[in-house]
Amino acid sequence: MNAPVKNRRLAGFLGAFLLVALLLAGGASYLASGSPDGLDAVTQTGCSESEDTLQGQCIAQNAGEHATAGSPFADYAVGGNEALTGVAGVVGVIATLAVAGGLFWVLRRRSDT
Amino acid sequence: MTTEVVAMHMSDGIVNAPTSLAFGVVAIVGLAICVARARRDLDDRTAPLAGLVAAFVFAVQMLNFPVLPGVSGHLLGGALTAILVGPYVGALCVAIVLVLQALLFADGGLSALGTNITNMALIGTFVGFAVAVALRPLARRSRAGLLVTAFVAAWVNTVVASMGFVLEYALGGQGLALGTVFGLMAGFHALIGIGEGIITALTVGAVAAVRPDLVYLLRGQRSELTITEATVR
Known part of the structure; x- marks a missing residue:
């Protein structure tokens, strides 16, 4: 198989992979469970949540306000609008691809040719 | 605090400052070793794939699935990434x-990055990879073998990563009896691990069906690969 065909097939595969990630983050994210995950369920054991605050005694009472709580994408919303979770997801996928892809491209072994 | 529970990782203050700092050091040393060793596993083909694998993990981590009434779980991604692009x-x-x-998303405290990275990026990935390597003969035998390998590696990576939290809590946390924390973490993550296993098996299975040459676990040694590539060219 010659190199251009190989490269085109790889690009097609990578493009499909990216599309799946974008669809999951941009669309399927709306179907995600809103319940606390296993870790949060443990740290909230002993507390009940009412009026946005935790009542009772639990590990999560020790948690501080998040340092980047003012970020426009805080809590996977856009400016606090949770209807835009999908947009936040797409932003996250692209940001992750840019940072990770950029780092790995810089780190890669250069081909000998 | 917000009403919606959208945070998925440890927040600031869940363990005390000395513990956070100590695991910050563990994370920095661990990641430095990974950067040094990753170079060997990255080339013109695998570097873009690895960037996409990271983006894919971000996407799938948003998809919390229910495991018990009032409790959800999400992918951690250790075994998934290790099987596809190698542990480093x-x-x-x-x-x-x-x-x-x-x-960007205020998920996981900044001072808790050390503990979160230690648990999910380091423990999860290397434990998941160790299990996958142990099962590699099975993974190479058949497609079913590969799926079983991915599932088991992912299940173990989830449960062991959750034990990382229990260790950090034992060293610098308070609010709940240690035995209770251990029992709940192990129980929840034994269930979450099933979801992690299914997602990992589906993903690895899909990549292997189209491009088995891109699955790190299924590739030979570096030298073999270079020879194969040279032969193909």
């Missing part, structure tokens, strides 16, 4: 996801 690059993928989640 895989740990960096998960770590980058965790850093971006903390910086």
Whole structure:
């Protein structure tokens, strides 16, 4: 198989992979469970949540306000609008691809040719 | 605090400052080793793939699935990334996801990055990879073998990563009896691990069906690969 065909097939595969990630983050994210995950369920054991605050005694009472709580994408919303979770997801996928892809491209072994 | 529970990782203050700092050092040393060793596993083909694997982990981590009434779980991604791109690059993928989640999405405290990276990026990825390597003969035998390998590696990575939290809590946490924390973490993550296993098996299975040559676990040694590539050209 010659190199251009190989490269085109790889690009097609990578493009499909990216599309799946974008669809999951941009669309399927709306179907995600809103319940606390296993870790949060443990740290909230002993507390009940009412009026946005935790009542009772639990590990999560020790948690501080998040340092980047003012970020426009805080809590996977856009400016606090949770209807835009999908947009936040797409932003996250692209940001992750840019940072990770950029780092790995810089780190890669250069081909000998 | 917000009403919606959208945070997925440890927040600031869940363990005390000395413990956070100590695991910050563990994370930095671990990631530095990963950066040094990742170079060997990255080339013109695998570097873009690895970037996409990280983006994919970010996407799938948003998809919390229910495991019990009032309790959900989400992918951690250790075994998934390790099987696809190797443990060093895989740990960096998960770590980058965790850093971006903390910086952009206020998910996982900044001072808790050390503990979160240690648990999910380092422990999860290397434990998942160790299990996958142990099962590699099975993974190479058949497609079913590969799926079983991915599932088991992912289940173990989830449960062992959750034990990382129990260790950190034992060293610097308070609010709940240690035995209770251990029991709940183990129980929840034994269930979450099933979801992690299914997602990992589906993903690895899909990549292997189309491009088995891109699955790190199924590739030979570096030297073999170079020879094969040279022969193909």
